[in-house]
Amino acid sequence: MDEVRNVLTPVVDQLLKPFGQVAETELQSVTAIHERYPGIAKFRDQLGDTPLVEVPSTPGGATILAKCEWGNPAGSVKDRVAYALVCEAIRRHGDRPAEDLRLVEYSGGNLGLALSYLCAEAGIPLRLVVASFTSQSVLDTLQSRGTAVDIAPAEEGFLGTIRQAMRIADGDGGWQFLFQHVNAANLIMHQATTGTEIVKQLDGRKPHTWVAAIGTGGTLIGVLNMLRTVNPAVRAVGVTPAESPYGHGGAPAAPQGLCGTGGLGYGLKQPFVKAYENDVAAHQQVSYPEALEGAAEFFSLTGTRIGTSASANWLVARKIAAQLPPDEHVVTMFADAGNPEQWGAIGK
Template identity: 35%
Template sequence: MARYDSILDTIGRTPLVRLDTFAPPGVNLYAKVEAFNPMGSVKDRMALAIIEQAERSGELRPGQTVIEATSGNTGIGLAMVCARKGYPLVVTMAESFSVERRKLLRYLGARVVLTPASEKGTGMLAKAIELAETHGYFLCRQFENEANAEVHSRTTAREILADFRGEVLDCWVSGFGTGGTLKGVARALKQANPATRVVVAEPDNARLLGSGLAQPRQAGGVPASHPSFRPHLMQGWSPDFISRLTEEALAAGLVDELVPVAGSEALRLARELARREGIFVGTSSGATLAAALDVARRSPPGSNIVCMLPDTGERYLSTPLFDGIGEQMNDEELALSRSTPGYRFDAVPGGGGVRRPAPEREKAPLDAEAVGFVDETVAAEPVVLFALEWCEFCWSVRKLFARLGIDYRSVDLDSVAYQADDLGGRIRAVLAERTGARTIPQVFIGGEHVGGCSELFDAWRDGSLRGRLEDRGIAYDRDVEVDPDDLLPGWLHPRASIV
């Protein structure tokens, strides 16, 4: 272990892992696991290299906004670098890329401008150029920036060569997106040993390189959508154009073979990597492994093959990669739960048997201080939310109020302010007696009890909440359209995603 001055110093030096359960007998198949980079992808290397090159050249001024078009991983890497170095970041991204990527970018402080999926990669690139020219932003130009390729010659390739010191590397397998990894690594490997084969994988239904058709370009060299492009599953792979860096790699004779990969095979192998090797990666990694296995099956015993695994599987939770991965217990898991008597949803807590109604308890007298607090607060405040600080349903109510622009008071019963002498618990007992509901949150509007999260959302749907707000003169944004289901916790409602 080591100590570092900055998170940026931890980029690179990722492990090369042997895939014993996949390799044919006698063939040595290794994976370069780029998820070990701090932001979980190979793009961390390029993000730092582009920013530092622009700083050295003076293209990027202190405090200037950085902008780039990205499917997500480059943007996430840039967000980390810009956060550490103090640059604002804007990312343009087609709306078809996974929701997790948008959230990660915004979490890291970036602004995300979505472009229509129908405009594909060329659309998000054109939007980035347009915004950069209009606002004076620094455009990274990852698809043509030589710093993108240079960092892979200087780091990624050298790491691989160091791991094979004294041995022969027979083949290196990669996909392509910006072309930076392809050009940079292939160049350095070929310089070290011209016999090392470079194999490039691409989607079988979108064979831009395999088509043999030249990349069309508009005025100024801006790429147009390639005629062979079709939508495919491998996010980050093969945009709808061939980048300059990829064209340069091809023109330099760095690519020995193209292997088409089916999306279904990419999904299968990404899942198999997790279950057989314990390596958690995304769809594009599964696709690269598919191409590497194709090569391995045709290679003689003793061959050394390395394939790139570009990112982590956490970027794909909302994509087809996780189809069929349930949130609730399946039949097998339910049966396992029921095989012992305790800690079951259908059993009495702490013991066996099926749940039975709790026996009636003698009601304790309500606390006078808590009664006074509830009465005074409900009377004084137009909108009151009795909540728990980190309850997801309480946050769902807060999101609705925020969307509608409603001012409210939140009484967080479990917060430090209400822990002294269990004031929060005493207030909760008063609420349970007054409302007949033992759950939190509970909402009051104009002194009247509305209910919990479900009742509030139902009142918004049927229009009665609007009427209640207007009757009591409580301001809210009448033009907002919101589906409350979208505000519910993701584990409860499949559509819940705030992007």
């Protein structure tokens, strides 16, 4: 997997550049993009401003507040990233004819669903590389939205999907690679929207700890950068599946795991997290069966369906909150409401 490793490593250095500079350019040309693509403007109107909700905690412990993201247009936090990546791609495309813009990315999960929704609305051709274990319900949805799907060989795992997308982009078909794991638009969007909304919703309350599951690490690090503006000492805790922890040296992510999260395998670390490694206080692991149980427990306590990454975050947040006094706040992310496979496994 040297091909992927060689691309991921140098990007870490670039990410250490100050955020503010990039954030300014991010904001400049959005108006022009919205004028040119009304479907993107409509998507942006419906995006974000999701609720920050108090969720069950350990009695006597800190309050847990969860940012609930299933109200976004395609149903998850990744809608924010899809918007940012597509706007960035349009910017990179520059003055070339709009009809030549074609996008390629890898994901069989929420980002794939978000991109397929957004690109269909915007009329931009999209090609997605997915892993061979992607569920039929996701494949059907992608197909119904006109997304071209490539299936990466099972034995190459998740890195194989990245490699195949890279190769498509390197070919002569003019496909622009979005590359969510290294594209700063991912981090900036979380800082500028998810993190900014949370700070506003905290309304003067100080976050003690920020708990977020790691896929690319965009959520964990982007929001952390914003939470620091209200509490420079806020602790960041990353959550990954026990089957595929952050930075693990084994084979790439197992097919079963917390949806949208997990280590890359082969000792590779997600560049966004690696770049800010000293700012992440701890990494916690939750197994898929534990996360399923957590989702079932959360459902019986609240009547609300949450996905497995959300339930993993909740379980970790609850453990942390139990150690803190009641006037502290643990903030976490509920990225989606789960999928039919998960709820089938739980039997709800």
